[in-house]
Amino acid sequence: MQDWESAEVENVEKEKVMILKNFSDYYKNAEIEVPAVEQREFGVGGFKKKIESRHMGFKTNGALKNYLVQDAPLYISHSIAYYKFPESTPMERKEWMGGDLIFDLDVHAGMFLTAEEIEHVKRDAIMLVEDFLEKDFGVSKKDVTLVFSGGRGFHIHVKTPRFRYLGGDERREIADYIAGAGLDYKKFFGKVDKYRMGGPKKSDWGYRGRFCRMVEKTLEENPSSIHRGLKKPEAKEKLLGCMDDGNWSKTPIKDIIERLEGAAKEMKLESVDVDTGVTIDTKRLIRVPNTLHGSTGLIAKKLDKLEGFEPYRDALAFGKEPIKIRAKQDLPEQEFANSTMEKIEKEEEKEVPKSYGIYLILKDAATLS
């Protein structure tokens, strides 16, 4: 065990010591509660890598917390899986006993998440939970844990026995469904008999229903993008009628399926860009909720709701007391900790609130001065 206060770390740069001390202090009062902690594998990372060692285990949440206070790792993740022997290696010896279903939503952000990026990823997370998990998959809210990743997005943990034993291929079906990957709207149509063509209707579930809503919207906003004739109310009515009962032979437009390609593309907007690689990996390690993210110093915070959440206000682990930093690059004006941080020029030294200073140092945009 490494003790950040011991003589061994004396040579470590003061910056690293400062960060580790603050991380450790945070963990003294943090609420860390991993469900079925004794069945999880843990991995930790430091200044070099996000995961430097894994195959660790903790018998209780208390033991985990003690470790966090003592060692203050920059990153800590737990397996989405439950194992009989979480510390055993190789992986097969752990004996997999199922795992949570996880979704990772990220935006490709620069130094800071912009307000638009935050709104975008929040909108996606809400859509994922409300439209897909609840409406389509019948997951109850109590089985969903929302977590700010501490970086650029959200992690959504689904803990329900229904999905616990799904393998990677099965999880891919779910992830692809949410991401709208490989959606072929032409598959919604098919001949019912010699004369009638069947297709989606408004009352249909899932993407079929979504598709009809998109067609309806296009008919309202820009009907001629489908067909010139649809400007006439009676032609429009006929097409709307198709979606009432799924009888698509009612419209006289022969190549209607091809013409709806535009509306189908819009449907992509109704899907959520989840990272499939994360969802299908049944042995994935995921950041422990309420621990710190070593690239930002922000809390990977467990959230009750997404509405109103602001990462640079609500996920701060450190106080406002000033620390002196030297910028390694030009830094723009930025909202942080309920204040406006002024512009800082490269090489400029400045006193900033600790949470902001640590953020910049961990982002490699500043050093402790």
Added chain:
Amino acid sequence: MELNFACKYPFTEEGKQAIKENNIQINDEITERGVKRIVDALNRVQRTANPVHISDQLIEIGSYGAARMMLAHLRNRYLSNKFAIAEAKKASSLMARETKENIKRLQNELGVVPGEFEGKVVVPLEVYVKFSPRSVDYRLINRNVKEGHVEVSRREVLRLMEEAVKMKVEDIGLFPNAPEIVKKYSVKLMKLVPKTAPSKMSFKEGENPPCIEKLLETAKKHENLGHQGRWTLAVYLINKGVPYEKILQIFSNFPDYDERVASYQIKHAINRGYTVPSCGMLLSYGLCIAECKIGNPLRWKTWKRKK
């Protein structure tokens, strides 16, 4: 009646019970029949034996157990998969003309229990993704999904049940101390296995994109592949200039391989000069497994070199 059910569906609890209650012991006759069961599976001969005599029924049930013992002893994935597919197909054709009551029993046993939701026949989503065949028509994204229910037709329920049987039969544990009789007949069985399979696939690591690697891996593991997967693999290999004989050899690894059909299909694809489906198409088939964004699997090598 019960014995009749166990005889038709020996993979069920009733099958196990029948062995126990009737004290069916492994013997030459039963094991011989077990060998035949596996050989029939290899040769794609479907025998839906429905013996009336109790003694014949007991042998029939026992032969399933003996076949599994031999497969557990041999640990030959090719044979096990072939056997599982044949047993599942056999069960499926029996289920198609089964009584409602027996279908219900099977559904409970297999964990494929359809229900009704908003007037539609549905199965739970987790059951659907577990047992649906990996083909584009069964992709979740193309289905009617609501509140954890997936709409299915009666015919599709049977297909899910068939897959569930396959998975159940495939699941063969270890059998470290096989009795002599099992060992003896296992040797006999191996002599009857056609020499054509399994074959080697000598591709260098990283030579093919991840999606194709996965398809080749499926062949290597002697697992079945849906139509789109098989077609993609064939067309890719053809376009890569792999000779016809080698492609056929690779295809011989699939448990439901039929040389006549496979050779016709590969030749047909060569003659028609099909182009490799784009990454977008592979995505819609559910075969895309990485985000290489190369547009077409054939661009893999050029793209890798540039990288």
